Amino acid sequence: MSPSYELHSFHMNIGVGDGSLHILVDTAAKTKTGSCGTIQRTILIDSGKQKNGPVSCIESTMKKIMTDYDLPEGDGNLKLDAAIITHWDADHYKTLIFLLRKYKSDLETKKVQFLRYDKDGNPITVMYVPSWPSKMKKKDSEGPQQYLESELVEATGKTVMKVNPGGTESAHRGKWPAAFVLVEGTANLLGRDVLWNDDMDPFGWQQTIYSPQKLVAKVPPKFEGGPGVYCIAVNGVVLGQQRGVLNDVQVNCRSARKPPGVVDIVDGQSATKTGNPAYETNVVSICCMVIWKNSSSVRLSHFLGGDAVWNLEKIIMSWVGSERVAAMKISHHGSAGSTPLEMVDSFEPKTMVISSSTMYGHPSKTSPKRPPLRARTQL
Ligand SMILES: [Zn+2]
Numbered sequence: 001m002s003p004s005y006e007l008h009s010f011h012m013n014i015g016v017g018d019g020s021l022h023i024l025v026d027t028a029a030k031t032k033t034g035s036c037g038t039i040q041r042t043i044l045i046d047s048g049k050q051k052n053g054p055v056s057c058i059e060s061t062m063k064k065i066m067t068d069y070d071l072p073e074g075d076g077n078l079k080l081d082a083a084i085i086t087h088w089d090a091d092h093y094k095t096l097i098f099l100l101r102k103y104k105s106d107l108e109t110k111k112v113q114f115l116r117y118d119k120d121g122n123p124i125t126v127m128y129v130p131s132w133p134s135k136m137k138k139k140d141s142e143g144p145q146q147y148l149e150s151e152l153v154e155a156t157g158k159t160v161m162k163v164n165p166g167g168t169e170s171a172h173r174g175k176w177p178a179a180f181v182l183v184e185g186t187a188n189l190l191g192r193d194v195l196w197n198d199d200m201d202p203f204g205w206q207q208t209i210y211s212p213q214k215l216v217a218k219v220p221p222k223f224e225g226g227p228g229v230y231c232i233a234v235n236g237v238v239l240g241q242q243r244g245v246l247n248d249v250q251v252n253c254r255s256a257r258k259p260p261g262v263v264d265i266v267d268g269q270s271a272t273k274t275g276n277p278a279y280e281t282n283v284v285s286i287c288c289m290v291i292w293k294n295s296s297s298v299r300l301s302h303f304l305g306g307d308a309v310w311n312l313e314k315i316i317m318s319w320v321g322s323e324r325v326a327a328m329k330i331s332h333h334g335s336a337g338s339t340p341l342e343m344v345d346s347f348e349p350k351t352m353v354i355s356s357s358t359m360y361g362h363p364s365k366t367s368p369k370r371p372p373l374r375a376r377t378q379l
Contacts, residue, residue, distance in 0.1 A: 004028040005226035006037070007290055009302060010065070011329070011353045014048030014057050017091025018306070018329070018355045021045075021061055022290075023069070024195060024226065031070050038070040041195045043229065044083040045288070045304060047095035054095040055102060062114060077113040080125050082194055083180065086306025087285040088132040088144045097147060100165035100179055107165075107177045115179060126197045127163055127180035128189060130234050130284040148182065186235045186244075193219055193228035194288065210240035211321055212300060216293040226292070227301065233287035233308065238315040245311050246283060282307040282332060287316060289325070300325040303347065307332035310340055317343050327351040 003026040010021045021044055027037035042065075048054035062078045071078060085093045106112045110121040118124050132144050146167035162178035183189065187202045191209055200219065209215050221228040236244035285306030292299040300323050305313065308331045317340070325347035331338035333356045344352070 001028045003223065003225070004037075005040075005223055007227050007229070007301065008036070009327070010061055011355065012048075012054075012057050012061050014054035014095060014355075015050050017048040017054075017089075017095070018046040018086070018333075019044075019048045019054065019058060019095065020304070020329075021058075021065065022229065022302075023065065025069065029070065034068075035070045036068050039065070039072055039078070040223075040226075041081045042078060043194060044080050044096070046084070046086055046092040046306070047099065049091035049094045051095070051098045055099050058095065058099060075113070079116045080114055081116065082126045082128060082197065084128045084194060084286055084288070085130075085144075086287075086304075087130050087281055089281055089307060092306065093144065097165045097167070101172065104176070107179055110177065112179070123162075123178050123180055125180050126194075127182050128192075128194055128231070128286060129182060129184045130189075130286050131184065131186075132281070132284070186237050189231045189234045189286065190237060190239055191215060191219055192231050193221065194231055195227075195229045196222050198222075206239055207242055208240070211319065212289070212291050212298045212323055215239065216291055216298055221291070221293055227290050228293075229288050229290050231286055232289045232319065233305075233312060233316055234284065236283045236312060238287075238312065238319055240319055241315060245315065246280070279309060279337075282338075283309050283312055285309075285312075285331075287312070289320070298323065300347075301327060303328040303349075305329065305331040305338075307335070307338065309337050313338065313340060313343055317346055320347070322346075324348045327353070330354040 006025050006027050008023050008025055010023075012019045012021065021042065023039050023043075024041040025037040025039055029038040030036075031038075044058075047058060066076075066078050083096065085096070100107065100112075103112045110117050110123070115123060116125045129144070129148075147164055148162075163180040163182055164176045165179060166172040166174060166176040181197075183197065185202075187204075187206065190206045192200060205218065209218060215230060215232075216228065219228065219230070232239045236246040285308045287303070287305040287308050289300055289304075290302040292301060300320065303316075303325050305316070305328075308316070313331065326349060328344075328347055328349045328351075330352055334354045
Protein backbone atom coordinates (compact mmCIF):
# COMPACT_ATOMS: atom_id res chain seq x y z
CA MET A 1 0.00 0.00 0.00
CA SER A 2 1.35 3.44 -0.83
CA PRO A 3 2.16 5.63 2.16
CA SER A 4 -0.34 8.15 3.47
CA TYR A 5 1.27 10.88 5.54
CA GLU A 6 -0.17 12.92 8.36
CA LEU A 7 1.47 15.19 10.90
CA HIS A 8 0.00 14.66 14.36
CA SER A 9 0.56 17.44 16.89
CA PHE A 10 0.31 17.14 20.68
CA HIS A 11 0.22 20.42 22.56
CA MET A 12 1.06 19.40 26.09
CA ASN A 13 -0.30 20.91 29.27
CA ILE A 14 3.08 21.63 30.81
CA GLY A 15 1.90 24.45 33.05
CA VAL A 16 3.80 27.67 32.50
CA GLY A 17 5.13 27.98 28.96
CA ASP A 18 4.93 25.99 25.75
CA GLY A 19 5.62 22.37 24.95
CA SER A 20 4.49 20.29 21.98
CA LEU A 21 5.36 17.08 20.19
CA HIS A 22 4.85 16.65 16.46
CA ILE A 23 5.06 13.29 14.73
CA LEU A 24 5.11 12.51 11.04
CA VAL A 25 3.02 9.38 10.59
CA ASP A 26 2.42 6.98 7.73
CA THR A 27 -1.19 6.06 8.50
CA ALA A 28 -1.21 3.33 5.84
CA ALA A 29 1.51 1.39 7.66
CA LYS A 30 0.19 -0.39 10.74
CA THR A 31 1.30 -3.60 12.35
CA LYS A 32 -0.32 -3.61 15.76
CA THR A 33 -4.02 -3.64 16.52
CA GLY A 34 -5.53 -0.20 16.94
CA SER A 35 -2.37 1.56 15.74
CA CYS A 36 -2.72 5.09 14.39
CA GLY A 37 0.12 4.44 11.95
CA THR A 38 3.89 4.18 11.86
CA ILE A 39 5.94 7.10 13.08
CA GLN A 40 8.51 8.44 10.63
CA ARG A 41 9.88 11.49 12.48
CA THR A 42 9.38 13.14 15.87
CA ILE A 43 10.04 16.73 16.92
CA LEU A 44 9.76 18.34 20.33
CA ILE A 45 9.09 22.08 20.26
CA ASP A 46 9.78 23.76 23.60
CA SER A 47 9.24 22.12 26.96
CA GLY A 48 7.93 24.38 29.72
CA LYS A 49 9.68 25.87 32.70
CA GLN A 50 9.08 23.83 35.81
CA LYS A 51 10.44 20.54 36.98
CA ASN A 52 8.34 17.64 38.16
CA GLY A 53 4.92 18.12 36.57
CA PRO A 54 6.11 19.16 33.12
CA VAL A 55 8.80 16.45 33.01
CA SER A 56 6.15 13.82 33.79
CA CYS A 57 3.81 15.39 31.27
CA ILE A 58 6.36 15.09 28.46
CA GLU A 59 7.18 11.53 29.47
CA SER A 60 3.56 10.44 29.73
CA THR A 61 2.76 12.02 26.34
CA MET A 62 5.64 10.07 24.82
CA LYS A 63 4.41 6.91 26.51
CA LYS A 64 0.90 7.42 25.15
CA ILE A 65 2.32 7.94 21.65
CA MET A 66 4.34 4.73 22.00
CA THR A 67 1.13 2.88 22.89
CA ASP A 68 -0.98 4.33 20.12
CA TYR A 69 1.46 4.19 17.19
CA ASP A 70 3.89 1.83 15.56
CA LEU A 71 7.43 3.00 16.11
CA PRO A 72 10.15 2.99 13.49
CA GLU A 73 12.76 0.29 13.81
CA GLY A 74 14.85 0.61 16.94
CA ASP A 75 14.76 -0.35 20.57
CA GLY A 76 11.02 0.13 21.00
CA ASN A 77 11.24 3.67 22.32
CA LEU A 78 10.01 6.89 20.80
CA LYS A 79 13.05 8.93 19.74
CA LEU A 80 13.34 12.62 19.10
CA ASP A 81 14.79 13.39 15.70
CA ALA A 82 14.88 17.05 16.60
CA ALA A 83 14.18 19.41 19.47
CA ILE A 84 13.47 23.07 18.85
CA ILE A 85 13.93 25.71 21.50
CA THR A 86 11.99 28.57 19.96
CA HIS A 87 13.75 31.15 22.13
CA TRP A 88 15.62 31.52 25.37
CA ASP A 89 12.87 32.16 27.87
CA ALA A 90 12.88 29.72 30.77
CA ASP A 91 9.23 28.77 30.16
CA HIS A 92 10.29 27.31 26.82
CA TYR A 93 13.62 25.58 27.46
CA LYS A 94 14.07 24.87 31.15
CA THR A 95 12.03 21.67 31.49
CA LEU A 96 14.15 20.09 28.77
CA ILE A 97 17.19 20.73 30.95
CA PHE A 98 15.42 19.06 33.89
CA LEU A 99 14.46 16.14 31.68
CA LEU A 100 18.07 15.64 30.55
CA ARG A 101 19.35 15.85 34.11
CA LYS A 102 16.94 13.10 35.12
CA TYR A 103 18.70 10.86 32.61
CA LYS A 104 22.26 11.83 33.54
CA SER A 105 23.54 8.28 33.90
CA ASP A 106 21.97 7.35 30.56
CA LEU A 107 23.58 10.41 28.99
CA GLU A 108 26.94 9.13 30.16
CA THR A 109 26.39 5.72 28.62
CA LYS A 110 24.87 7.33 25.52
CA LYS A 111 21.63 5.48 26.03
CA VAL A 112 19.00 8.12 26.72
CA GLN A 113 15.92 6.31 25.51
CA PHE A 114 14.36 9.29 23.71
CA LEU A 115 17.52 10.49 21.94
CA ARG A 116 19.24 9.19 18.83
CA TYR A 117 22.88 8.14 18.55
CA ASP A 118 25.00 6.99 15.63
CA LYS A 119 26.75 3.63 15.67
CA ASP A 120 29.72 5.15 17.49
CA GLY A 121 27.49 6.56 20.20
CA ASN A 122 27.63 10.19 19.07
CA PRO A 123 24.38 12.10 19.52
CA ILE A 124 22.53 12.76 16.27
CA THR A 125 19.27 14.23 17.56
CA VAL A 126 19.41 17.82 16.35
CA MET A 127 18.61 20.81 18.49
CA TYR A 128 17.62 23.99 16.67
CA VAL A 129 18.03 27.23 18.59
CA PRO A 130 17.92 30.95 17.88
CA SER A 131 20.50 33.41 19.10
CA TRP A 132 20.09 34.96 22.51
CA PRO A 133 20.35 38.59 23.51
CA SER A 134 23.69 39.59 24.94
CA LYS A 135 21.92 41.17 27.92
CA MET A 136 20.68 37.78 29.01
CA LYS A 137 24.19 36.55 29.66
CA LYS A 138 24.55 39.09 32.41
CA LYS A 139 21.19 38.80 34.04
CA ASP A 140 20.61 35.05 34.00
CA SER A 141 23.36 32.96 35.49
CA GLU A 142 21.49 29.84 34.45
CA GLY A 143 20.99 31.17 30.96
CA PRO A 144 21.42 29.22 27.77
CA GLN A 145 25.07 30.03 27.32
CA GLN A 146 25.69 27.81 30.33
CA TYR A 147 24.13 24.90 28.52
CA LEU A 148 25.94 25.22 25.24
CA GLU A 149 29.49 24.11 24.74
CA SER A 150 30.98 25.44 21.58
CA GLU A 151 33.53 22.68 21.27
CA LEU A 152 32.78 22.23 17.61
CA VAL A 153 32.90 23.34 14.65
CA GLU A 154 32.35 25.35 11.56
CA ALA A 155 31.66 22.70 8.98
CA THR A 156 29.85 23.07 5.67
CA GLY A 157 28.67 26.50 6.76
CA LYS A 158 26.74 25.00 9.62
CA THR A 159 27.58 25.84 13.19
CA VAL A 160 27.56 22.68 15.20
CA MET A 161 27.89 22.68 18.96
CA LYS A 162 27.14 20.35 21.79
CA VAL A 163 24.54 20.86 24.46
CA ASN A 164 25.53 20.42 28.06
CA PRO A 165 22.56 20.23 30.40
CA GLY A 166 24.71 20.86 33.44
CA GLY A 167 25.12 24.60 33.49
CA THR A 168 26.96 26.33 36.29
CA GLU A 169 24.65 25.68 39.22
CA SER A 170 26.77 24.06 41.88
CA ALA A 171 24.74 20.85 42.05
CA HIS A 172 25.22 20.26 38.34
CA ARG A 173 28.63 21.69 37.70
CA GLY A 174 31.13 19.57 35.91
CA LYS A 175 31.54 17.80 32.65
CA TRP A 176 28.39 16.47 31.07
CA PRO A 177 28.23 14.26 28.03
CA ALA A 178 26.95 15.73 24.80
CA ALA A 179 23.23 15.30 24.23
CA PHE A 180 22.47 16.93 20.89
CA VAL A 181 23.97 18.27 17.74
CA LEU A 182 23.17 21.96 17.81
CA VAL A 183 22.24 23.95 14.72
CA GLU A 184 21.93 27.70 15.03
CA GLY A 185 22.46 30.79 12.95
CA THR A 186 19.94 32.61 10.78
CA ALA A 187 21.21 31.31 7.45
CA ASN A 188 21.44 27.76 8.74
CA LEU A 189 17.86 27.74 9.98
CA LEU A 190 15.86 29.94 7.66
CA GLY A 191 14.00 27.84 5.07
CA ARG A 192 15.11 24.56 6.61
CA ASP A 193 12.67 21.64 6.88
CA VAL A 194 13.31 20.85 10.54
CA LEU A 195 11.79 17.39 10.17
CA TRP A 196 15.02 16.50 8.38
CA ASN A 197 18.42 17.92 9.06
CA ASP A 198 19.44 17.55 5.44
CA ASP A 199 22.39 19.52 4.22
CA MET A 200 21.25 22.63 2.49
CA ASP A 201 22.96 25.56 0.90
CA PRO A 202 22.85 27.89 3.90
CA PHE A 203 23.64 31.27 2.44
CA GLY A 204 21.92 33.82 0.26
CA TRP A 205 19.01 31.98 -1.33
CA GLN A 206 16.60 32.71 1.52
CA GLN A 207 16.14 36.30 0.42
CA THR A 208 14.44 35.17 -2.79
CA ILE A 209 11.91 32.89 -1.05
CA TYR A 210 9.02 35.30 -0.71
CA SER A 211 6.11 32.82 -0.56
CA PRO A 212 5.21 29.29 0.58
CA GLN A 213 5.07 28.26 -3.10
CA LYS A 214 8.64 29.45 -3.64
CA LEU A 215 9.77 27.60 -0.53
CA VAL A 216 8.40 24.18 -1.46
CA ALA A 217 9.80 24.59 -4.96
CA LYS A 218 13.26 25.19 -3.47
CA VAL A 219 13.04 22.78 -0.51
CA PRO A 220 10.33 20.21 -1.30
CA PRO A 221 8.98 18.02 1.50
CA LYS A 222 11.08 14.89 1.78
CA PHE A 223 8.23 12.47 1.03
CA GLU A 224 5.85 12.82 -1.90
CA GLY A 225 2.49 13.64 -0.35
CA GLY A 226 4.07 14.49 3.01
CA PRO A 227 4.64 17.84 4.72
CA GLY A 228 7.69 19.85 5.61
CA VAL A 229 7.99 21.66 8.92
CA TYR A 230 9.74 24.78 7.76
CA CYS A 231 11.52 27.44 9.75
CA ILE A 232 10.10 30.61 8.23
CA ALA A 233 11.48 33.13 10.73
CA VAL A 234 14.30 33.21 13.26
CA ASN A 235 16.45 35.84 14.93
CA GLY A 236 13.98 38.53 13.89
CA VAL A 237 14.28 37.71 10.18
CA VAL A 238 11.44 36.37 8.02
CA LEU A 239 12.12 34.28 4.94
CA GLY A 240 12.25 36.43 1.80
CA GLN A 241 13.39 39.56 3.64
CA GLN A 242 16.55 41.52 3.13
CA ARG A 243 16.76 42.58 6.75
CA GLY A 244 15.39 41.74 10.17
CA VAL A 245 13.05 43.70 12.41
CA LEU A 246 15.25 44.02 15.48
CA ASN A 247 16.35 47.58 14.77
CA ASP A 248 13.01 48.84 13.55
CA VAL A 249 11.30 51.43 15.71
CA GLN A 250 8.14 50.06 17.27
CA VAL A 251 4.93 52.02 16.99
CA ASN A 252 2.55 52.06 19.90
CA CYS A 253 -0.98 51.92 18.50
CA ARG A 254 -2.55 50.67 21.70
CA SER A 255 -5.39 52.71 23.08
CA ALA A 256 -5.29 54.18 26.58
CA ARG A 257 -6.10 51.95 29.53
CA LYS A 258 -9.77 51.60 30.41
CA PRO A 259 -11.44 50.73 33.69
CA PRO A 260 -12.18 47.03 34.18
CA GLY A 261 -15.16 45.87 32.20
CA VAL A 262 -14.76 48.47 29.49
CA VAL A 263 -13.31 47.16 26.30
CA ASP A 264 -12.44 48.65 23.01
CA ILE A 265 -12.16 46.31 20.12
CA VAL A 266 -9.02 47.78 18.70
CA ASP A 267 -6.48 45.74 16.86
CA GLY A 268 -3.24 47.47 17.65
CA GLN A 269 0.28 46.67 18.49
CA SER A 270 1.25 46.72 22.13
CA ALA A 271 3.89 48.95 23.58
CA THR A 272 6.83 46.61 23.23
CA LYS A 273 9.85 48.50 22.10
CA THR A 274 13.29 47.75 20.89
CA GLY A 275 15.51 47.88 23.93
CA ASN A 276 12.96 46.02 26.07
CA PRO A 277 14.69 42.75 27.07
CA ALA A 278 11.43 40.77 26.76
CA TYR A 279 10.97 42.04 23.21
CA GLU A 280 14.51 41.16 22.26
CA THR A 281 14.19 37.67 23.71
CA ASN A 282 10.86 36.98 22.00
CA VAL A 283 11.50 38.52 18.59
CA VAL A 284 14.19 35.92 17.84
CA SER A 285 11.64 33.06 18.17
CA ILE A 286 11.94 30.24 15.69
CA CYS A 287 8.63 30.32 13.78
CA CYS A 288 7.61 27.16 11.93
CA MET A 289 4.97 26.54 9.30
CA VAL A 290 3.81 23.07 8.29
CA ILE A 291 3.49 23.09 4.50
CA TRP A 292 2.25 20.41 2.11
CA LYS A 293 2.86 20.38 -1.61
CA ASN A 294 0.00 19.24 -3.81
CA SER A 295 1.18 19.24 -7.45
CA SER A 296 1.06 22.94 -8.27
CA SER A 297 -0.52 24.20 -5.05
CA VAL A 298 0.42 24.32 -1.38
CA ARG A 299 -1.51 23.67 1.81
CA LEU A 300 -0.55 25.21 5.14
CA SER A 301 -1.68 23.22 8.15
CA HIS A 302 -0.02 24.63 11.30
CA PHE A 303 1.68 27.84 12.37
CA LEU A 304 3.93 27.59 15.44
CA GLY A 305 5.46 30.95 16.28
CA GLY A 306 6.88 30.54 19.79
CA ASP A 307 6.64 33.94 21.46
CA ALA A 308 6.91 35.85 18.19
CA VAL A 309 5.94 39.51 18.26
CA TRP A 310 3.53 41.64 16.35
CA ASN A 311 5.77 43.34 13.80
CA LEU A 312 7.48 40.06 12.90
CA GLU A 313 4.11 38.35 12.48
CA LYS A 314 2.89 41.12 10.15
CA ILE A 315 5.74 40.22 7.82
CA ILE A 316 4.94 36.51 8.18
CA MET A 317 1.34 37.33 7.19
CA SER A 318 2.46 38.95 3.98
CA TRP A 319 4.81 36.02 3.31
CA VAL A 320 1.86 33.62 3.66
CA GLY A 321 -0.22 35.81 1.34
CA SER A 322 -3.74 34.64 0.64
CA GLU A 323 -3.17 31.06 1.82
CA ARG A 324 -5.15 29.83 4.80
CA VAL A 325 -3.58 28.05 7.75
CA ALA A 326 -5.64 25.24 9.23
CA ALA A 327 -4.28 25.48 12.79
CA MET A 328 -2.21 27.96 14.74
CA LYS A 329 -0.72 28.34 18.15
CA ILE A 330 -1.44 31.84 19.37
CA SER A 331 1.98 33.35 19.93
CA HIS A 332 3.37 34.34 23.33
CA HIS A 333 0.55 32.73 25.32
CA GLY A 334 -2.01 35.27 24.12
CA SER A 335 0.06 38.29 25.10
CA ALA A 336 -1.07 41.68 23.86
CA GLY A 337 2.12 42.10 21.84
CA SER A 338 1.59 39.09 19.59
CA THR A 339 -0.79 37.58 17.02
CA PRO A 340 -2.45 40.54 15.28
CA LEU A 341 -6.17 39.92 14.91
CA GLU A 342 -5.85 40.41 11.20
CA MET A 343 -3.49 37.44 11.21
CA VAL A 344 -6.32 35.29 12.56
CA ASP A 345 -8.65 36.80 9.96
CA SER A 346 -6.17 36.09 7.23
CA PHE A 347 -5.20 32.56 8.27
CA GLU A 348 -8.81 31.57 9.11
CA PRO A 349 -7.66 28.69 11.31
CA LYS A 350 -10.09 25.92 12.21
CA THR A 351 -8.12 25.25 15.39
CA MET A 352 -6.25 27.62 17.68
CA VAL A 353 -4.19 26.73 20.72
CA ILE A 354 -3.21 29.09 23.52
CA SER A 355 -0.75 27.85 26.11
CA SER A 356 -1.37 30.08 29.06
CA SER A 357 -1.09 30.07 32.79
CA THR A 358 -1.65 32.75 35.35
CA MET A 359 2.02 33.38 36.04
CA TYR A 360 2.63 36.21 33.57
CA GLY A 361 -0.95 37.43 33.23
CA HIS A 362 -1.37 35.74 29.88
CA PRO A 363 -3.54 35.77 27.92
CA SER A 364 -3.96 39.49 28.35
CA LYS A 365 -7.45 40.30 29.58
CA THR A 366 -7.03 44.06 29.52
CA SER A 367 -5.63 44.24 26.06
CA PRO A 368 -8.15 45.80 23.74
CA LYS A 369 -7.62 43.21 21.09
CA ARG A 370 -8.16 40.19 23.32
CA PRO A 371 -11.96 40.03 23.64
CA PRO A 372 -12.63 38.86 20.10
CA LEU A 373 -9.71 36.48 20.27
CA ARG A 374 -10.94 35.08 23.56
CA ALA A 375 -14.39 34.65 22.12
CA ARG A 376 -13.11 32.87 19.11
CA THR A 377 -11.02 30.49 21.13
CA GLN A 378 -13.79 29.93 23.69
CA LEU A 379 -11.41 30.40 26.59
ZN1 LIG B 1 6.79 32.12 26.59
